[in-house]
Amino acid sequence: MKTTNWNRFFVICVVASVVAAAAGIQLIRIQNIEGAKQILEDSEAYQGINRMIYPERGSIYDSEGRLLAGNEVVYEVGLDLRAIQQPETVAAAASSVLGLDYATVLGYSQMTPGNGNPYFVVLDGFASKDKIDQLEVIKDDYASRSVKRGEVRPNLEGLVWTANNKRSYPEGTLASNILGFYSFRDRTDGIGYFGIEEAYDDLMAGEPKLIYSAIDPNLLTSVEEVPPGVTVQLTFNREIQAMTERKLDEALKWSGADNGTIVVYDPETGEIVAMATAPRLDPNEYWNYSEIFPNPKPYNSAISSTYEPGSVFKVITMAAALDAGVVTADTTFNDTGSITVGGATIYNWNMGGWGEVDMTGCMQHSLNVCLAWLGTELGPDRFYSYLKSFGFDRNTGIDLGGENHWPLKLPGDGLWYEVDLATNSFGQGISVTPIQMVTAIGAVANEGKMMAPHVVKAMVIDGKQYNVDPVVVGTPISAETARTLTQMLVDSLENEASSALVEGYSLAGKTGTGEIATPLGYTNSATNTSFVGWGPAEDPKFLVYIWLEKPEISIWGSEVAAPVFSDLVEDLVVLMNIPPDNVRLSLRYDGRNIAGLE
């Protein structure tokens, strides 16, 4: 090669190197100019996005694993104003499918984004999947249309939808007093109200997480999982709950009562088997709350309403008297028809005297005078000490939101008078909630052991199930007292030929008729009627508590609440698979298993 060529080659190399060096220097310079940092910071926004991920809210199941509260998919349909190409087409599709006003949607579609106008307009926050399917069909139809030259293909550009979870209660009003509701319309700040939704709100909501997702696939990292909220399994069986609610509704209709509550409880474990109250709200339409529950009507009267229970409370007084050794089942009392305590005279419900009666007779005839006498024999210290042991001075701690209790008047309080000892003994002048009564009387049905009432059977956390074990919260009376009193109440029901009896089953129970306090004093024209019963008596599997408020058909618990108990237990024993006593006992004594219903 000639020297001239070599020189040319050399010059080209030098020029290329200089250009490359200049480009390199320019690159370095650009990266260090004043705006470079800003450009770099701005560019980070395009590398990925930070998104707040809200975990799926935990579901609620009944004891048999049937879904009571879950999540369904709904869609948020909106207009991305920057992307809209054909406002009229978008408005026509959105209005026809979503049922919106055409002119309104068209108005939104024609808005220019920015300068005070939004970039995105939400048309429907909770569109169903069916509606989205219809929009998809329209979209596909437009996309597949053949158009002639000069014609414009219709499109739905700018009409966008994203899937979201929405709380759903497939059983509607069933057990809504236990479940409560979740304000799902508030997508980011929804709260659980009442019942399980309130008591376990934090656990079921889970922990929202800010997650960074890279747009650049080269920067992709494994997406951090957001675990769902805690799933809860309840103690009650859906079929028994449905039956109990049906019985309550029938009882309200039949008796003309204002309100009612029925609690079915397992005295051995403290599990709530069913809890029916009226009225009930469909949690899928929780915005009707104030209409269905005008102030001050409680959402769940079983745990929130206090009332003077009347004679069902005699079970507690008799338990205390037997346990303290003040009387035995055979102790007799000469009922003259009245007793004076603290300057006030107490009468029986029929204003008459019953002569010589034993303690079973006192319970059978529901004698106020006899029970007031027992109260005085116990004395205020022992009597109220027993009431505290039975938990009447506090909430039961049931795992439902909204529990309430009325403060117990005690000697020494400014509000307590000597006559209260007598009236409290037969359930007047003392206010209790049904769940307090259930828990306390549950001790009588469970060998003296009082169990913590609860509705949560198990929780599923991070894919593992944690069972809730029964908890003994106290032993207010001995096992012997409990057995004696149960037998007394079995005998009293049978002697009385009560309408609460169920053929084939030994049941213990007590009626209650509580007078209602008014500003002018107590009235017996409107009463609270109650019944508490449990069975099978020698090995109780259920305890049923019934409260019907101001029935019209009769003022007496024995005529209103007792037949409801009988009617309910007839179905309950079938659903709980409890055979009649003769079958059950013969199988048990033979050491064989009970096979179940055929």
Added chain:
Amino acid sequence: MKKNLLQAYKQAPWRTQLQWIGIFLLVLVGIAVVAGVYLMISGRAAATGRRIQNLEAEILALEMEINDLRTRYAEASSAKSLSERAEALNMTLLDPLEAMYIEVPGYIPPSQPALAPPPAVEDISTPVLLPEFTASLWDWLRLKVFVEPSPTEGPAESAVPEELAPVPTEVAP
């Protein structure tokens, strides 16, 4: 004489220039090959990354759909709808006194259904992304060139370094 000797051993200028051009082109080709390989790998990684993103979105959508279907199923089999269907079939609740109880030797009543295994059962889950998708180019080369044995030396799993080995999925007792 000295100049003649030097001329005799010195390469011809055109040959030297060709060698320089050759070296330059060789370097250029080398850079192009490395760039091409890098481009190919990063292109494939990007495509795979995009696929993973799509799959993750699909998983999320499927989870939502599963929940939705579960809820719809619960609605279809709710106590109210089943009760209505039972009534339509003229079914009534059994009278307890009409019930017949029979003895079934060895019968074990069904236990209540569990929603999930108890906490004692520990399982170790496989990571979402396999090591192939998270390893750097260098790790991948090290694995393929230096660590992975030839098929005659035994199973490949045994030679996978610990940090890249798949996590076992057996459930511990």
